[in-house]
């Protein structure tokens with residue numbers, strides 16, 4: 001359902017049971033609060049949008065169903081972009097952000113969104129904001145809320161760049177959900193912030209655990225404390241390094257002369 005005609009950006013969602021759809025609608029509502037206008041459409045309604053010619057930034061919200069499949073409503077779109085006869089740069093005009101929904105209790109986490117993301121990249125489309133992977137197993141909001149919070153600054157910068165220059169946007173910046181910007185090499189632009197892997201869990205003792213840091217994005221220009229980057233100190237206590245224990249063996253090599261007697 002479009003919010004307004006001639007909107008600033010487009011939201012496309014693929015949803016099986018309604019969660020991706022309600023997040024898309026929430027993004028559309030929040031857009032107005034941030035001074036943007038958005039059109040929203042289900043990926044199945046191919047007559048309502050045309051990514052082949054879309055010059056506005058596009059935000060995808062896509063869940064996963066079955067065994068790592070895109071939702072039924074996104075199947076047609078996925079078939080279309082997977083067409084092998086498409087030229088590899090046919091989406092080079094497209095600037096997009098993608099929020100993938102899934103559940104880590106399933107084998108192929110967020111694979112519906114990942115399928116679309118990977119294929120759009122192959123076709124030359126560019127991220128204007130890092131991909132988010134939200135886990136319904138532990139609570140979608142852990143990722144969705146910070147991801148949406150960071151979307152507005154990325155969108156603002158993208159729209160400003162679009163209106164002020166004809167240069168390719170990806171040459172300027174890539175951004176994370178923290179609003180930490182860095183110059184974008186091709187490789188950096190493809191880095192994903194997998195927030196699902198950065199869950200901070202408070203233990204009963206108040207210690208903080210990083211559940212898995214294997215896919216943490218590297219970013220040198222950290223200035224804002226966030227789920228991803230903590231501002232030191234994590235604790236107000238000073239770090240105490242225990243002294244080394246005394247060594248158990250004290251080994252000396254002694255040179256000796258051996259007399260050999262022959263009788």
Ligand SMILES: Cc1cc2nc3c(=O)[nH]c(=O)nc-3n(C[C@H](O)[C@H](O)[C@H](O)COP(=O)(O)O)c2cc1C
Nearest residue numbers: 016017018019020063064066068102103106109110
């Ligand atoms: C039948 C079923 C199959 C699912 N399969 C997967 C899966 O393979 N991988 C995954 O990451 N999540 C899977 N999920 C989790 C959903 O993607 C997740 O709950 C999501 O938030 C649902 O969003 P939706 O209501 O917009 O479809 C599955 C959920 C259901 C109900």
